Amino acid sequence: MSLSPSSLIERSLTLIKSEFDHFGDSTIMKEVDIRAPRYTSYPTADRFVEAFGPEDYIRHLQAREMRPAVPLSVYVHIPFCSALCYYCACSKKITRNYEKAERYVRHLVAELSLVDARLGGDRRLLQLHLGGGTPTFLKERELRILMSALREHYALSSSGEYSIEVDPRTVDDEKMALLSELGFNRISLGVQDFDRQVQTAINRVQPETLVQSVLDRARSLGFESTNFDLIYGLPRQTLAGFEKTIDSVIAMRPDRIALYSYAHMPLVFKSQRLISINDMPNVATSQAVFRMANERLEAAGYEYIGMDHYALPDDPLAKAHRNGLLHRNFQGYTTQPDCDLVALGSSSISRIGSCYSQNQKSTNDYNDCISQGILPTQRGLELSRDDMLRRAIIMAIMCQGEVDKETFEVNYLIDFNQYFAEELLALEPLMQAGMVDDESSRIVVTATGRREALRLISACFDRYLSDQKSRARYSKVL
Ligand code: SF4
Structure with a gap:
């Protein structure tokens, strides 16, 4: 897929940026009602499509x-x-x-x-x-x-x-x-x-x-x-x-x-x-x-x-x-x-290789599918190469608090700083707030960032975050 950011990404990045432009210290961050996904998966479940059956x-x-x-x-x-x-x-x-x-x-x-x-x-x-x-x-x-x-x-x-x-x-x-x-x-x-x-x-x-x-x-x-x-x-x-x-x-x-x-x-x-x-x-x-x-x-x-x-x-x-x-x-x-x-049972989400597959959310619909001998898939997603790359980055942020750029360059054949130029720009307000550092070879989440901004730092790499309306569906970050 094209690596250039879509207008949706630009809008989301602008939002994240504008919300953080005034941040100078972490106590202010705690007061602000910012919403972002918890990233137990990437892409998040609201991006799944019913065309996946x-x-x-x-x-x-x-x-x-x-x-x-x-x-x-x-x-x-x-x-x-x-x-x-x-x-x-x-x-x-x-x-x-x-x-x-x-x-x-x-x-x-x-x-x-x-x-x-x-x-x-x-x-x-x-x-x-x-x-x-x-x-x-x-x-x-x-x-x-x-x-x-x-x-x-x-x-x-x-x-x-x-x-x-x-x-x-x-x-x-x-x-x-x-x-x-x-x-x-x-x-x-x-x-x-x-x-x-x-x-x-x-x-x-x-x-x-x-x-x-x-x-x-x-x-x-x-x-x-x-x-x-x-x-x-x-x-x-x-x-x-x-x-x-x-x-x-x-x-x-x-x-x-x-x-x-x-x-x-x-x-x-x-x-x-x-x-x-x-x-x-x-x-x-x-x-x-x-x-x-x-x-x-x-x-x-x-x-x-x-x-x-x-x-x-x-x-x-x-x-x-x-x-x-x-x-x-x-x-x-x-x-x-x-x-x-x-994952078994109603509403549950499987992750197999490069796909997510979610079962029927309603227990009745789930029962009906199984009674007919068919898998109860309601929706899902086949991950693109870009999705896989971003998933690995978001998991590295959430779990290790660190992204080694060279590893991703070797594994995905990209120039990290070029591929993620917009995302690195979006990180700047968070850097100014002391949440994350962009070193030449690594992105490192600070101790404060690990407590207060893991979701937001991850959200900077989320290609799907588009507008305030979609972000309002997520729970409070802080
Ligand atoms: S109703 Fe209570 S026990 Fe049941 S799933 Fe919700 S929180 Fe858990």
């Missing part, structure tokens, strides 16, 4: 058949939840009808067979993640069916990472023991905030003692790593309340912590309309909460990994971070090398 996905799967040595990562989406959390932006289905889950799991197994018939090979499964929705909505029978189907198709490895998102309200000692028996070695607990006022406002009441007991059980069962998801910016959240939450979290000492910023977008996410705007903390409070949490976590020995993630120094994620070996996929940061990602 099941036949295209099959073609890419078959092309990978000849490369069985490429290890696999599998994501399984379980969309069911028994109650609605008002802040939710996930693809989920609220139900108390368990028959839906039974049928869905039968379809997951069928989808796995459809995929594996094309992908073939004796693949090592290095990474498995069950997300949702609420994976622990599933009962023992369906969890067993799902895990034995995965084991039938793929070889689990002793060094693999097999994780499941756990809603503390849905597990007891027996279920935790079952998860361990089935081969899961990591859990991620949705904690959000221990403040009862906040829990009530988001319709997710779960006592601290409940989380502590699930954590204790996980440790006694030998789970290798535990993660807590926390959210700042939630309704009725206060600095004093979240201080208590952070102190409790530090006392519990999970291996990893994800501290997400709540993005209130009621026009996009219907469930968020149940949150009263009067309960929302102002920007200054949210920023104070974030700064406090960040300072306390680091004072307690947690290492900042990137974006929203922290880990204890002995955790593999922290080690990978120190050694420049981090990777990033739809689940966030990972220690596993680039794998093909097979």
Whole structure:
């Protein structure tokens, strides 16, 4: 494709530039409502096209058949939840009808067979993640069916990472023991905030003692790593309340912590309309909460990994971070090398070779496709060479905080400074703000930039970012 920037890129670069022209120090940056993608993929999912269908996905799967040595990562989406959390932006289905889950799991197994018939090979499964929705909505029978189907198709490895998102309200000692028996070695607990006022406002009441007991059980069962998801910016959240939450979290000492910023977008996410705007903390409070949490976590020995993630120094994620070996996929940061990602279930996104393929978002449409024996691809994208190049650069920024220009010149046969002349120009305001340095042979994100501007620095290399309207779809960067 032509390397010259399109008018769309120019417009987006101008936007980024104009928004940053007045920046002189990072505290100002924190106050500004800038939006950009989280870059769990590039191009981002909103660039996928419906012209990409099941036949295209099959073609890419078959092309990978000849490369069985490429290890696999599998994501399984379980969309069911028994109650609605008002802040939710996930693809989920609220139900108390368990028959839906039974049928869905039968379809997951069928989808796995459809995929594996094309992908073939004796693949090592290095990474498995069950997300949702609420994976622990599933009962023992369906969890067993799902895990034995995965084991039938793929070889689990002793060094693999097999994780499941756990809603503390849905597990007891027996279920935790079952998860361990089935081969899961990591859990991620949705904690959000221990403040009862906040829990009530988001319709997710779960006592601290409940989380502590699930954590204790996980440790006694030998789970290798535990993660807590926390959210700042939630309704009725206060600095004093979240201080208590952070102190409790530090006392519990999970291996990893994800501290997400709540993005209130009621026009996009219907469930968020149940949150009263009067309960929302102002920007200054949210920023104070974030700064406090960040300072306390680091004072307690947690290492900042990137974006929203922290880990204890002995955790593999922290080690990978120190050694420049981090990777990033739809689940966030990972220690596993680039794998093909097979995603099963409604709305899930596979990454196979040079394509992304997303399944039907509606569970009903997903079920219909599988019932007819066809892959449930709704949309996707075949990446161009330029997409692959930019994806590699954005991942290098997000994971290593550094882009070695010469490596990209050799691998992609380009003159880096010439190919990315516009992008380097767009970086200038961020350089002036002390977020990034453009050295002759490298682009290096500064320590401040790693905390405050990873998305924006990446966005400078995003060919698709076009106008304010499209950027408004993304959550707040800071
Ligand atoms: S936040 Fe999680 S548990 Fe709550 S409704 Fe959304 S998907 Fe379900």
